[in-house]
Amino acid sequence: MSGGSLVDAIEHCFEVGWSDGLPVVPPYRVLVDRMLDALHWDGEEVLTSIAGQDTEVCAEQVAAMAVMAGCRPEYGRVLRPLTEAVFDERLNLAGVEVTTGGVAVLVVVSGPVVTEVGFAYGGNSVGGANSRPNATVGRFAQMLRYFCGSQGGAMRANGTMGHPGRISFLIAERPDTHFPPFHAQSGLPAEVSAVSVCSAEGPNSVNNHYSFEAEGILDTIADCLAHAGSTSYYWHHGLYLVVLGPDHAETVSRRFSRDQVREYLFEHARRPTDELARLGRIPENPRAESKVVRGAMRSPVDNPGLLYVVEGGAAGGRFSAVVPGWVGSHEFISRRIADT
Template sequence: MRASIAAEAAGIPSVSIVCEGFVTQAAATGRGHGFDGLPLAVLPGHVDAQSSDVLLANVREIAVDRIVAGLTEPVAVGDAEVAEPSALDVAASGTIDEIYRTYLAHGWCDGMPFIPPTRERVDDFIAVTAHDPWKRLGIAPSSGRDVTIWSIAVNAVMAGCEPAHLPVLISAAQILLDPRYGAEHSGNTTGADALMIVSGPSVNDLGFNHGQGALRDGHHANTTVGRWLRLFLRNVFGFTPDEHDKATFGNSARVVLAEDMDALAEIGWGPLAADFGFDRTDDVLTMARFNSGAIVGSVFGSSPDEVVPYLADGLARISGWDLTHVYGLGQAQYRPLLVVSPIIARMFAAAGWSKNDVRAALFEHARIPAWRFEKLIGEWSNLTSGRRTLVELADAGHVPAVFAESGDPDRLVPIVTDPSKFAIAVAGDPTRTNAYVLSNDGPHGDWTARTIDRSTSTDLVCGIF
């Protein structure tokens, strides 16, 4: 799609060849880049599971005619629009059970019980922070729907959020609208899902859990704000199987991860948001999308030199096809996340290590054999054109020289292009020596951070000029 988008932007007509399972995702990608209704030549099945003979036959017998039609016939920009309720329409009425069944039938909820978003509830939710309900923050790139304070609040009421959470939700909506984040990729087939990370005074002021069970549901702020994100993606961004969620498996809804600000202050480390230009005292929401995660349990050792190899091994173990974001689907955009419990962070700090020291050590230890890296970005995933070796990629300037220190296929190479690519957060039970690692999806939901503005809004204040 991106090649077609570049061609169309230059005034050159195009047709994109896609497999049948990617049709709605292709439409969302085109819409997200300002080109809705681009012509598609749809092939049956999936090319990765077809022999060369079957693929060539499908191209000759099916794709060619569709390409010619796409280039010569008028473009039909989507089907007739499906009527949707407007913001103040009564979409459902009756008993709680009847409202629930109506929402289920229309796909407006996540299958769990919810609080009906009556006009009174939504009005009251917004009134606390005095925002203009009809302020439009932007247009959802994957669906074309307006993103308003009202739409944010409707889904927040459904999720069970508190009015005090609204500034966090607005920051999340702004991230989803940021082209650098790429919300139109939220339904890609590998099923990566967003993780919201809160740092700053909001962690304690709004009751986010940063201790035991930091990534488990059950704590009100973490759970409801995390649920809001999935509902908002569903109802505003079209994150449904009928629209553009094409995850093969997907992940369970992720609760908000809150950093342990007290522990960070004690050891003199900055929060994860500091990697994106913010200070320790700033209220910040940081988001990225992750494919998979794993626990690094019972970390043993009393010094950094003893602990780093185990943490690095965890990061290497969860890195698979995602390495195509080192070179391929994205260049130098793979940024895995390491979450360490406060006791591990204190051990590093007691030895005089900064976060950058930890990153540098991880860069040296989080490595895999070159042959495995090359298979993951080429032979096994089929996502990097040409299947070039790392030596060839380094010679062409696509990856750093450290990836090509020799031609030995068993040499160990890094999983990121630079130590700064390791994201590190501190959270979890302060008395347990465990860590958690997550593999991120590169530019398909890239690391993005926004300030959380909890001041009373002046949207509805009249100015005198």
């Protein structure tokens, strides 16, 4: 893209659908080339094809997306593995685009890269944190959806209620976490940096100011996990992310390891199936393949491995959060970030 005034170029991007609804940085050739250098990709290199669609994505297009999202070239070491993770078929990007649920691509950044690049991990970090790396890298991940299910050059959302995270949804793990790094749950070495993605609904705040024992805090979180409106109750194979605030994490970590936290939540986040049927969350006469057993206690997940834990947010407030995954997302997809 070249020529014309900056304002004209921004308006042109709106007109042709190169936007998520907010103004973008026009993808001038010099900016795209600079981003390609940072990504260490040749512009014509084909990165992926979208399953079920006659669509190939080349590196030049991805670099243009990074420019439009407002990313700096210094973020390239994060953007490359992030692109690979988003296009991993296990994320089911096509499903994310057609579902009527409110779903966005959730990004978790962990390891030394958090401080090296300058991601915000304290106050408001689940909500954007007024941080350029958080906002633009998270926005880039959402804009990659442009290649999937676009109609007439514009992204089309199908969510009945939608999700504000479809603009940007990124959480950076606290470097001083009381637990092993987040990506260790996906089998990566603890000492590396990583970016992890899944498709997820919006965060639910968990407020517990008066329990100073691990069990009390985890019981409150379990109650949030098991609320009647949970998407996962019928098939119970979606994942959940528990974002432990540092005050809660300090208390919980004195009593439990992270794996023990996951086991505890799995055992305690349950509701009676008869109650779920009365509330309309499962059918009165469920199909055999649904695994629903009437009269039993039911968890929204079928094993503790679907419960992920990360430490984030600010100290000084006894809050945590629960982020329900979409039922089509069964794991976090993690990629190692190269060292500088």
